[in-house]
């Protein structure tokens with residue numbers, strides 16, 4: 001059996017959109033599932049759209065996500081070079097082969113002449129097409145004498161090579177996801193394969209390379225479906241076996257209509273790129289920089305278009321390799337949800353070991369110049385993790401353990417500071433001097449103080465919470481007290497009473 005070989009073939013025109021990442025992921029999973037090879041080919045023949053740094057961005061993104069290619073620009077391999085700009089010498093002879101076989105022809109119209117033809121048609125309410133109806137009256141090697149054509153080429157006249165689409169044929173195509181399709185070839189125009197600047201177009205380079213790189217399955221975005229008839233005809237014209245084709249559904253905007261774009265990301269404040277991208281005015285945030293875990297991002301993406309047929313939502317990469325196949329990829333677009341993306345990250349964060357979470361957290365403390373105490377820090381991580389969606393939330397949630405609250409907002413004072421509050425806190429401070437700082441006995445002590453003085457629990461707990469945390473949120477008060485320790489708790493309570501007096505005076 002032939003080995004499965006798939007490729008991801010992005011053009012380096014900017015940062016890689018998450019739609020592209022999903023295409024890469026499906027290719028990767030398909031290759032691994034079938035014991036095949038995943039190839040990365042850079043399609044950089046359109047010089048006008050080339051963007052410096054985009055190729056490196058693609059490679060780094062795939063590496064960060066753990067779906068690095070087996071073969072390609074960085075990985076090397078037997079079918080290189082894997083950058084089309086390094087394969088330019090190959091394409092011309094293939095374009096000429098099609099001319100010799102009668103499937104393509106030289107055309108001499110300049111860009112300006114074509115613009116004029118389009119304008120004229122436009123005025124007549126029509127759309128100009130270079131096709132079976134018009135080509136015989138235009139300046140090309142089908143309409144002109146062979147001697148004239150040879151002479152023009154010999155004189156160095158600029159030309160393009162166009163594919164000659166047959167007229168009136170029913171073209172049958174098969175797509176793994178969409179099934180059989182038929183179209184009338186007369187609706188197609190004669191696409192340029194080879195340009196006057198000596199560069200191939202996407203169509204020629206793509207087909208030649210897929211053939212030379214022995215690609216067995218082309219898995220790509222739906223936007224390439226309109227090119228499929230031409231590609232199928234080109235394979236026939238060359239006399240090559242065509243690979244299988246699978247066109248993936250679009251990733252849709254959160255509202256459900258239209259393709260997810262970078263503008264949607266800006267509008268709703270979620271990233272549409274895996275890594276941060278910064279290029280003069282174009283700055284886009286990345287999943288990595290926002291704190292997403294690579295596996296969570298992959299898990300979120302894989303389900304945008306693929307349905308395992310079960311209720312399972314969390315998949316390890318190995319499970320995906322075992323279960324992924326193209327027959328469960330849907331035809332219709334999949335709606336992106338920023339909330340769901342966060343949910344996946346939270347699931348993955350909760351599944352991490354305390355050791356791993358603590359490793360990143362300790363690094364963060366070190367960067368902030370905060371003194372570390374592994375046992376205490378681990379306890380804090382364990383206590384706060386369930387509220388965290390991202391690793392950096394851990395810091396925001398537990399900052400109060402490391403830094404004394406400095407100010408308390410007005411609304412909280414209003415809720416907490418009553419006539420008796422200073423007395424409540426001072427009474428408690430008196431009792432805490434000799435207390436055992438262990439959560440359970442502190443809980444009892446707080447209850448006793450409230451009971452003995454006929455104070456409601458809220459009258460005791462709320463000021464203590466505000467004093468220790470700086471907000472009316474956080475884990476159980478006795479647990480906070482145990483972690484902070486006696487000395488720190490007493491300092492915070494004392495500061496709080498001072499601030500409270502000040503607050504009373506200002507009323």
Ligand code: GLU
Pocket residue numbers: 008009010011043202206219220221224
């Ligand atoms: N270079 C094309 C792109 O940027 C590749 C399309 C294909 O996979 O055939 O998506």
